[in-house]
Amino acid sequence: MIQKKICLLGGSGVGKTSLVSQFVHSIFSDKYLTTVGVKIDKKSLDLDSERVDLVIWDIYGHDDFQKLRSSYLRGASGYLLVADGTRAATLETALEVQHLAYETIGEVPFVLLLNKADLEEDWQIPETAIHELVGRGWQVIETSAKTGEKVDAAFASLGRAMVTSARKNGHE
Amino acid sequence: MSDDHVALLLNALGIVAFERDAEGAFRPLVQPPPWFGALSRDGTFPFLGHILEEATAFWTTGSNGVRAWGPCAEVAADGKEFHYLVKAANVGARTYLLFQVDESVDQLRAVLQAVRSDALKRQPPRP
Numbered sequence: 001m002i003q004k005k006i007c008l009l010g011g012s013g014v015g016k017t018s019l020v021s022q023f024v025h026s027i028f029s030d031k032y033l034t035t036v037g038v039k040i041d042k043k044s045l046d047l048d049s050e051r052v053d054l055v056i057w058d059i060y061g062h063d064d065f066q067k068l069r070s071s072y073l074r075g076a077s078g079y080l081l082v083a084d085g086t087r088a089a090t091l092e093t094a095l096e097v098q099h100l101a102y103e104t105i106g107e108v109p110f111v112l113l114l115n116k117a118d119l120e121e122d123w124q125i126p127e128t129a130i131h132e133l134v135g136r137g138w139q140v141i142e143t144s145a146k147t148g149e150k151v152d153a154a155f156a157s158l159g160r161a162m163v164t165s166a167r168k169n170g171h172e
Numbered sequence: 173m174s175d176d177h178v179a180l181l182l183n184a185l186g187i188v189a190f191e192r193d194a195e196g197a198f199r200p201l202v203q204p205p206p207w208f209g210a211l212s213r214d215g216t217f218p219f220l221g222h223i224l225e226e227a228t229a230f231w232t233t234g235s236n237g238v239r240a241w242g243p244c245a246e247v248a249a250d251g252k253e254f255h256y257l258v259k260a261a262n263v264g265a266r267t268y269l270l271f272q273v274d275e276s277v278d279q280l281r282a283v284l285q286a287v288r289s290d291a292l293k294r295q296p297p298r299p
Contacts, residue, residue, distance in 0.1 A: 036281045037243035075222025
């Protein structure tokens, strides 16, 4: 059994808590409740022949009111970086947070989630921006915490990347 | 002071305290209250991850004092969210792990909820 700490990072109101709630409990609520501090959840992930026990740290949103504290990131093997596809500014916040994460925990696997994919008509993130990030080697997945679209796939994708990274670095 | 009095005092303060033995196992000072079941039922805390590593490093220094991490959030059995701090304490030769309910976070949360909800409403219209 492998245990990995992962973090959900991004601006406020992008749906980090909803993604965890959908992934862990298969529940979605439209009501916005801001997170203060960190909410820790656990879920096992079966990846091909391996089981990974995820310890999921859902960390409060980084914004003008509260900046991300690097102490929350320590010990993380990977993270899901979340932006709200209907608010282009949250992608900028995600880039800022990714920079902070890189400075704190170095090069660990991460996946960028463009959440609220169910709100197609309000989508603000241009394809060119996504292509540019994919060109940098980023993995980008459009998710919907509301419908559950690609939520499990996003966590599984990060899980696989962490297992691969651990093997490569020789400390599984 | 009897165990009953210690239990009453800790409960009144919203504190669940474990003494850490030489092998690194945790023994509750008194029976944890029901709300603590949302965090751990078996006296192990793997979800704390690096917090336990940092706490262990602190305990092994042997210097008197307290270190704190958090706030952390959890949902109680009644569905209500509560916040708590995790603390490591060195008191003489004894080492403790404490979980302390932090009701002051409720006020902070109310303020953040209001300003963030307002900020979401003020999003610029789609170009």
